Amino acid sequence: MSRTLIVATHNAHKTGEIAAMLAGCFGEVVDLTAFPDLEPPEESGATFEANARIKALAASEAMPDAFVLADDSGIEVDALGGAPGVFSARYAGEAATDAANREKLLADLAAAGARGKARTARFRCVLVVARDREVIALFDGAVEGVVANEARGDGGFGYDPVFIPEGYCETFGQLPPATKHALSHRGRALEKLKAWLEKSGDPA
Numbered sequence: 001m002s003r004t005l006i007v008a009t010h011n012a013h014k015t016g017e018i019a020a021m022l023a024g025c026f027g028e029v030v031d032l033t034a035f036p037d038l039e040p041p042e043e044s045g046a047t048f049e050a051n052a053r054i055k056a057l058a059a060s061e062a063m064p065d066a067f068v069l070a071d072d073s074g075i076e077v078d079a080l081g082g083a084p085g086v087f088s089a090r091y092a093g094e095a096a097t098d099a100a101n102r103e104k105l106l107a108d109l110a111a112a113g114a115r116g117k118a119r120t121a122r123f124r125c126v127l128v129v130a131r132d133r134e135v136i137a138l139f140d141g142a143v144e145g146v147v148a149n150e151a152r153g154d155g156g157f158g159y160d161p162v163f164i165p166e167g168y169c170e171t172f173g174q175l176p177p178a179t180k181h182a183l184s185h186r187g188r189a190l191e192k193l194k195a196w197l198e199k200s201g202d203p204a
Contacts, residue, residue, distance in 0.1 A: 006059060007032075007069050007071070008068055010040065011031075012031070014071060015031040040055075048074065051072040055070035057130055059130070064131075065131075065132070068130045072125075072126050072128075074123070074124065075147075075158075077119070077147060078121060079119060080114075084105065088159065091104055105159065105162065120144070121145060122143060122144045123143050124141075125185035126140045129193070139190075140192075145163050145168075146166075147162050152171045153172070156172045161173030
């Protein structure tokens with residue numbers, strides 16, 4: 001494949017995961033760090049889909065001929081009424097680090113008195129594909145699990161070290177990357193994207 005995929009993010013970890021899971025589908029995968037003059041839009045949507053659309057269309061507006069993929073994802077914790085949800089990346093503040101977000105999540109669960117099975121949660125992901133200033137495809141994925149009592153493992157990013165997927169004892173931060181990718185919300189959404197690419201041929 002000679003086409004280039006532009007991922008509408010500045011998150012190198014996310015770009016790396018997407019590039020790994022779409023290996024062979026594109027000649028090159030780049031993100032917005034390659035376009036320093038492009039200002040990221042305000043993610044003002046109330047849902048993952050709305051924010052993914054905002055990001056995809058903003059990048060497509062600036063680069064209408066490009067094949068653009070935007071991802072919006074996060075963790076929903078039942079004991080916290082579905083929080084952090086769309087605020088996952090900035091749960092502890094606009095400039096929060098992954099570690100700060102995890103610490104706030106664990107502290108909020110402790111304050112809520114949530115233990116064991118009361119710590120159920122899920123990761124959700126919505127992918128939006130845009131070209132020529134229009135959304136041309138949308139895919140989603142989710143994985144159920146529980147929030148651990150403490151961060152474990154150095155793998156992954158974001159909330160991975162505190163999320164234990166259903167059927168496992170290890171967090172996403174402890175599981176091998178291949179296992180995580182096969183189980184994860186993003187992996188499931190990307191599998192749908194890959195099937196669409198194979199069925200539709202080369203949409204770029």
